[in-house]
Amino acid sequence: MTRPTLRVALIGNPNCGKSTLFNALTGRRQKVANFPGVTVERVEGSYVHEGTTVSVLDLPGTYSLSPDAPDEVITYDVVHDRADGVAPVDVFVVVLDAENLERNLYLATEVLELGRPTVVVLNRVDRLPLAGMKVDVVELIHALGAIVVPTVATTQEGVERVRHCIARALDVPQSQLRNQGAVAEEYRAERRYEWIAAVMARTVTREAGTRTRPSDRVDAVLLHRVWGPLIFVAVMAIAFQALFLVATPLATVLQSALGSLSDVLRGLLPAGDFQSLLIDGVLGGVGSVVVFVPQIALLFLFIGALEDSGYLSRAAFVMDRFMRPLGLQGKSFIPLLSGYACAVPAIMATRTIPQTKERLATIMVVPLMSCSARLPVYALLISAFVPAVTIGHVITLQGLALLAMYLFGTVAALAAAAVFRRTLLRSDTRALIIEMPAYAKPTMRVLLTTVWQRVSVFLQRAGTVIFAISVILWAMGRYPQAGTPSAPVSEEAQLTQSALGQVGHAVEPLVRPLGLDWKIGVAMVASFAAREVFVSTMATMYGVPQHETVHTELAARLRDARAPGTGRPTYTRAAAFGLLAFYVFALMCTSTIAVTVRETGGGWQGARWASLQFSYMLVLAWGSAFVVYRIALALGAG
Amino acid sequence: MLDAALCAPSCTLAACFAGDRATVRQLQCTKADAMRLRSLGVYEGAKVGIVDRRNGVLLDVCGSRLALDATMAGAIVVDPTPA
Numbered sequence: 001m002t003r004p005t006l007r008v009a010l011i012g013n014p015n016c017g018k019s020t021l022f023n024a025l026t027g028r029r030q031k032v033a034n035f036p037g038v039t040v041e042r043v044e045g046s047y048v049h050e051g052t053t054v055s056v057l058d059l060p061g062t063y064s065l066s067p068d069a070p071d072e073v074i075t076y077d078v079v080h081d082r083a084d085g086v087a088p089v090d091v092f093v094v095v096l097d098a099e100n101l102e103r104n105l106y107l108a109t110e111v112l113e114l115g116r117p118t119v120v121v122l123n124r125v126d127r128l129p130l131a132g133m134k135v136d137v138v139e140l141i142h143a144l145g146a147i148v149v150p151t152v153a154t155t156q157e158g159v160e161r162v163r164h165c166i167a168r169a170l171d172v173p174q175s176q177l178r179n180q181g182a183v184a185e186e187y188r189a190e191r192r193y194e195w196i197a198a199v200m201a202r203t204v205t206r207e208a209g210t211r212t213r214p215s216d217r218v219d220a221v222l223l224h225r226v227w228g229p230l231i232f233v234a235v236m237a238i239a240f241q242a243l244f245l246v247a248t249p250l251a252t253v254l255q256s257a258l259g260s261l262s263d264v265l266r267g268l269l270p271a272g273d274f275q276s277l278l279i280d281g282v283l284g285g286v287g288s289v290v291v292f293v294p295q296i297a298l299l300f301l302f303i304g305a306l307e308d309s310g311y312l313s314r315a316a317f318v319m320d321r322f323m324r325p326l327g328l329q330g331k332s333f334i335p336l337l338s339g340y341a342c343a344v345p346a347i348m349a350t351r352t353i354p355q356t357k358e359r360l361a362t363i364m365v366v367p368l369m370s371c372s373a374r375l376p377v378y379a380l381l382i383s384a385f386v387p388a389v390t391i392g393h394v395i396t397l398q399g400l401a402l403l404a405m406y407l408f409g410t411v412a413a414l415a416a417a418a419v420f421r422r423t424l425l426r427s428d429t430r431a432l433i434i435e436m437p438a439y440a441k442p443t444m445r446v447l448l449t450t451v452w453q454r455v456s457v458f459l460q461r462a463g464t465v466i467f468a469i470s471v472i473l474w475a476m477g478r479y480p481q482a483g484t485p486s487a488p489v490s491e492e493a494q495l496t497q498s499a500l501g502q503v504g505h506a507v508e509p510l511v512r513p514l515g516l517d518w519k520i521g522v523a524m525v526a527s528f529a530a531r532e533v534f535v536s537t538m539a540t541m542y543g544v545p546q547h548e549t550v551h552t553e554l555a556a557r558l559r560d561a562r563a564p565g566t567g568r569p570t571y572t573r574a575a576a577f578g579l580l581a582f583y584v585f586a587l588m589c590t591s592t593i594a595v596t597v598r599e600t601g602g603g604w605q606g607a608r609w610a611s612l613q614f615s616y617m618l619v620l621a622w623g624s625a626f627v628v629y630r631i632a633l634a635l636g637a638g
Numbered sequence: 639m640l641d642a643a644l645c646a647p648s649c650t651l652a653a654c655f656a657g658d659r660a661t662v663r664q665l666q667c668t669k670a671d672a673m674r675l676r677s678l679g680v681y682e683g684a685k686v687g688i689v690d691r692r693n694g695v696l697l698d699v700c701g702s703r704l705a706l707d708a709t710m711a712g713a714i715v716v717d718p719t720p721a
Contacts, residue, residue, distance in 0.1 A: 064677030102700035187674035225693045429712035436703035
């Protein structure tokens with residue numbers, strides 16, 4: 001017979017190997033959600049031990065039970081049985097990094113003083129010889145008055161013993177540690193550390209001269225004022241190059257697999273609304289989500305590897321002085337840079353920023369960084385309207401134009417961050433206090449588990465929203481139908497007559513001041529779901545078949561298009577520059593909107609932030625397009 | 639001969655040199671930052687080592703490494719023990 005579930009919470013400092021132990025205990029039986037009302041991730045798993053189901057909650061890493069950042073508040077609330085939607089915990093498992101025992105014991109004493117069933121795990125004992133340390137575990141058990149289990153979670157060593165001790169924790173006497181902290185805060189810390197120093201003296205022996213770590217020599221280079229930032233930029237450049245090299249072909253494979261599936265369905269189902277719904281609506285919608293998966297997975301694999309190796313803390317420290325004048329921290333730099341690849345994982349990567357307002361400001365500006373989905377639009381408009389002139393035998397004018405698009409986006413993102421941090425998201429930028437963990441080899445199993453968790457969260461949450469919007473857009477492009485089954489009309493005519501086409505006509509007064517016509521209006525409305533749709537919609541409008549040379553043919557058609565009656569060019573160079581500016585700044589990506597909603601608290605709270613993000617970027621986009629168009633006209637680009 | 643540590647006047651961590659050791663005297667920062675520093679081992683009376691100070695300060699605290707930006711380093715008053 002299965003006994004009632006035993007609830008266990010893992011608690012420990014950041015970088016103590018807590019998540020590795022969590023993975024070792026629970027294997028693949030994990031689920032990720034958010035704690036109610038906050039954006040702190042709630043990772044839970046379970047296992048069965050001697051007929052009892054043990055539910056394990058992996059609490060966010062914290063240095064003490066004094067709540068500061070949102071994740072530390074969650075840990076505090078769980079420990080005191082007052083976290084919304086979290087059942088009271090039966091057994092606490094405090095994970096200690098054996099190499100940093102003295103500092104880790106601070107949190108351990110706070111938990112033990114609660115007098116609740118607790119198992120202390122002394123993790124990473126395999127590193128003790130290298131650090132010239134020996135820990136007398138029996139003496140530590142006596143000092144703490146609690147069960148202490150030495151482990152090496154990466155190799156599963158001692159993990160079965162942890163399971164055994166958790167099962168027995170309710171039956172053994174609780175620690176008698178009391179009142180280390182019943183004095184003022186500053187004396188409390190001093191008194192606690194005095195007690196810890198006495199415990200360290202009894203339990204730990206160190207070889208002389210081992211205080212300097214080999215990693216200090218590496219840090220001298222990686223944290224250097226000049227070399228540090230240069231090395232960081234080089235690391236990121238290599239990573240993004242790898243991202244494009246690996247993720248792009250994978251996305252192409254996924255797209256062609258979906259294309260093949262569409263062909264199969266087209267062969268199996270009779271032509272009509274149902275076939276179109278499945279192929280253009282459902283598969284098209286799912287496809288727009290799936291193509292992001294390789295980028296998300298690889299970016300998180302890369303960020304995870306940097307974090308687990310200990311380098312991410314160094315990078316945050318190195319970049320801090322560049323980000324501080326903008327009101328952001330060094331930790332904001334990686335999400336911003338990731339935005340060049342894709343805003344979706346970049347927004348998810350802001351989870352490493354502990355301060356809520358700094359994190360929100362970063363989320364709000366990440367989509368201004370030119371992501372890979374903007375490239376097809378840039379490529380089309382630049383190849384159509386910027387002359388292919390080589391400057392100084394080195395770079396083409398088209399290349400310079402492309403570079404300018406990326407620069408505009410980056411400058412706008414940094415400026416917008418500074419504005420947000422001085423207005424709506426105003427707060428003091430917290431001083432940088434960051435632990436530099438010892439360098440370590442990342443564990444592939446832990447990395448892959450984290451990547452899978454992120455990808456599945458994206459597919460489940462964002463996928464539903466994107467799917468719904470894709471189906472709505474499909475219906476708007478399909479109805480009302482212009483032709484009849486017996487007398488079908490062309491795709492262009494159908495699009496013109498459809499609800500989407502009518503919206504395009506309706507927005508014409510808005511795009512006319514930018515020198516654009518209703519056809520561009522249709523493409524702009526259609527591409528609100530995903531900006532790359534602009535190219536395929538324009539191709540449909542101009543009757544260019546969707547094959548490999550669509551870009552070249554469409555660029556020529558746009559360049560040669562003439563207004564009926566006057567014979568003057570429909571699209572001037574000035575209007576094209578304005579349109580480019582529009583696409584640099586506009587947030588036209590349902591995936592990004594869905595992820596912003598989720599990462600800013602979900603529900604109405606998240607929807608409000610996402611609406612603000614969408615609106616300010618739309619205003620910025622239209623305003624920039626208008627200014628660029630007018631300036632270009634004045635300079636004779638009409 | 640008087641010990642050098644007894645002679646050294648109090649200063650902030652920002653004024654210390656790499657290789658120095660120092661005893662923390664006072665945390666002149668916000669309450670939240672002070673709480674965070676204490677939980678990380680930088681409390682009044684703690685002995686810390688200065689590993690590097692070319693870009694902020696890198697400290698040896700209880701055997702682990704803690705990086706502070708220049709502002710925070712300027713807010714921690716210590717009694718230095720020159721190397």
